[in-house]
Amino acid sequence: GAARGAVRAGMRGGMGAGMRVRAGVRLGVVAALLCALRAGADGTELTFELPDSARQCFHQELQRGLKFTLDYQVISGGHYDVDCYVEDPSGRTIYRETKKQYDSFQHLTELQGVYTFCFSNEFSTFSHKTVYFDFQVGDEPPILPDMSNRVTALTQMESACVTIHEALNTVIDSQTHYRLREAQDRSRAEDLNGRVSYWSVGETLILFVVSIGQVMLLKSFFTEKRPGSSGTST
């Protein structure tokens, strides 16, 4: 909302006139550019724990004609999978996947209203999952291409700022992606380690119990329990 307002003000000012307006225009334009790049793409990313046999839904009110992206990933728990579905305001399911580890879903909204997306762990009876999702609402692709024609000259500083900001956003997104994959892999490695330890100890115990038991059992076959008469054949 704020981004679009600032852009429109900038454009109107640029259409015309005087020197006095220039500074204000440039301010508005740079603000709008930097806004559009990061906050005009508005979004939420959350990590939460989904208990077993539970479902968690999130809702967001959206205008029509907006493009939104839902990325989600299961970081830990069970088989690292979750069900996910997205519904539009009319209740129609626009996306449904079961037992997915990670996925990315994009959609252009056709209706205005409340969009719902839910994560379900109802198929699991004892493992609770840690789910990460990133819901980004983006405007139409940033207006940067047109703007560079209209604006007379962004100083080198300003354009450098814009470039750096874009690059840093890419770095942050990439970092988040790697952080999640690392968290998932580490969770699996820790599970594996635990399982190996438990299994080894268990197997050793079973080994002892079975082998000693075998010998005892065999001995007991040849040992009579009746007191008095001595055991074997004469």
Add this chain to the structure above:
Amino acid sequence: LALYFHSGEREEKCIIEDIPSDTLVIGEYKVQRWDIHKQDFLESAPGLGMFVTVTTPFDEILLSKLYGPQGRFSFTSYLSGEHTICLQSNSTRFVAFAGSKLRIHLDIRVGEHFLDESVLQAKDKVNEVNFRLEHLIEQIHHIAKEQNYEREREEKFRKTSEETNSNILWWAIVQTLILISIGIWQIKSLRDFFISKKLV
């Protein structure tokens, strides 16, 4: 505050944030209560507050405060790891109130301080670039911190994998030895037993 979700009156909802140390996290929320008579969520429920509890990875309480129906909280982590942000309403109504639920709007921002547009427009041009540069520098610091944290975690990951590897190897050897020695013991024990029973 765009995204919202529903929760029970006394239910605690938690969000996990895996963050490096010295990171500022700012959270904003708004809570609405379901009104049975109007069949809608009330805009602001008087007296309704939310307990916000932030826990460090080692289960120490970093922040525990009661805020109103709409609030903004922030904390700075001094340890790296998974911090838990929990929200629970202070509603004293009994759960017997069937159909009562809360709508919680939530927005959590980690690391960077987002641009304050009003401040931006008030400043003159030189300061504006200055402001942008400060914001960029903050972003870069945040990235560097995250990378350090990532290095720590990767090391932990590698240690776990190597431990698993040596665990498997060691146990395999030990179990083979146990197997062999128990086999020998079994045969010896049985042989002695049968000899004593004059069967052999």
